[in-house]
Amino acid sequence: MPTSKLVNTLLAPENHVAVECLDLHREFQDGSRVIRVLQGTNLKVDRGEFVAIVGASGSGKTTLLNLIGGLDRPTSGTILVDGDSITELDDERMSEVRRHKIGVLFQDQHLLPIFTALENVEVPMLLDDIPQKERRERAIKLLETVFVDHRAEHMPHELSGGMRSRVALARALANDPAVLLCDEPTGDLDHKTGGEIIQLMRDLAKNQNRAVIAATHDPETARMADRILLLRDGVLVDELVGDFFKHSKVDVSTRKSDERADEGTSTAE
Ligand SMILES: Nc1ncnc2c1ncn2[C@@H]1O[C@H](COP(=O)(O)OP(=O)(O)O)[C@@H](O)[C@H]1O
Numbered sequence: 001m002p003t004s005k006l007v008n009t010l011l012a013p014e015n016h017v018a019v020e021c022l023d024l025h026r027e028f029q030d031g032s033r034v035i036r037v038l039q040g041t042n043l044k045v046d047r048g049e050f051v052a053i054v055g056a057s058g059s060g061k062t063t064l065l066n067l068i069g070g071l072d073r074p075t076s077g078t079i080l081v082d083g084d085s086i087t088e089l090d091d092e093r094m095s096e097v098r099r100h101k102i103g104v105l106f107q108d109q110h111l112l113p114i115f116t117a118l119e120n121v122e123v124p125m126l127l128d129d130i131p132q133k134e135r136r137e138r139a140i141k142l143l144e145t146v147f148v149d150h151r152a153e154h155m156p157h158e159l160s161g162g163m164r165s166r167v168a169l170a171r172a173l174a175n176d177p178a179v180l181l182c183d184e185p186t187g188d189l190d191h192k193t194g195g196e197i198i199q200l201m202r203d204l205a206k207n208q209n210r211a212v213i214a215a216t217h218d219p220e221t222a223r224m225a226d227r228i229l230l231l232r233d234g235v236l237v238d239e240l241v242g243d244f245f246k247h248s249k250v251d252v253s254t255r256k257s258d259e260r261a262d263e264g265t266s267t268a269e
């Protein structure tokens with residue numbers, strides 16, 4: 001991290017709010033039927049926090065991430081990203097916020113197949129006219145951050161699923177976002193590889209002071225988070241999380257993983 005950035009980070013007020021959703025509603029029209037997905041959702045995530053959003057399939061997790069990421073607009077309600085309301089922005093300013101403040105990691109990583117790993121990480125920087133040399137250096141550093149720099153010149157199809165996820169994570173960080181949104185980040189990865197990606201995401205929150213929000217139905221992902229929120233009936237709640245996982249047949253502690261680390265045992269088998 002450059003010195004100036006480090007100083008800013010250290011001077012930043014503690015608990016700096018990165019994302020705030022206030023009374024979000026999102027409805028979809030399906031023929032004559034109205035599907036009410038989000039019905040007054042509230043959420044506040046600080047920089048440095050890793051939050052997991054769980055919920056049944058179709059409960060609206062992706063819808064919520066799309067709204068925070070500026071890929072979709074709410075029917076009503078307000079979204080603040082890094083202190084600025086994004087809800088009223090026109091498309092051009094919205095895409096600027098998306099480029100500079102928000103990184104997105106999808107389950108199927110959407111890497112461009114004709115570009116190398118390194119070039120894929122450079123793509124988001126192209127729009128900002130960053131000189132080629134600087135672009136390349138930053139991309140290599142980002143690949144180092146996610147421990148995949150030794151595969152910089154490989155094409156996506158030459159990489160394992162875990163490595164592709166790492167490259168996609170590096171690309172999501174290309175423009176140094178305050179917020180990292182991950183939709184089912186471990187969906188198609190094996191247990192061990194998925195665990196490594198989640199540990200990386202947690203490190204990115206803690207060491208780089210980003211807000212990381214992951215939508216997941218994977219209990220292993222959720223148990224690494226600082227907070228687990230359940231999306232149910234269009235709102236986020238934290239007190240029902242235990243119930244949700246009981247029905248998922250896996251017990252998940254909502255305690256911080258730092259506390260759990262002391263026990264030396266895993267609570268989810
Ligand atoms: N563009 C859309 N048009 C109509 N319905 C949608 C659209 N996007 C999502 N939905 C509906 O919203 C609900 C929530 O979907 P989604 O956010 O994908 O849930 P999750 O990610 O939790 O599985 C689903 O019923 C889905 O069919």
Ligand SMILES: [Mg+2]
Nearest residue numbers: 061062063183
């Ligand atoms: Mg989804």
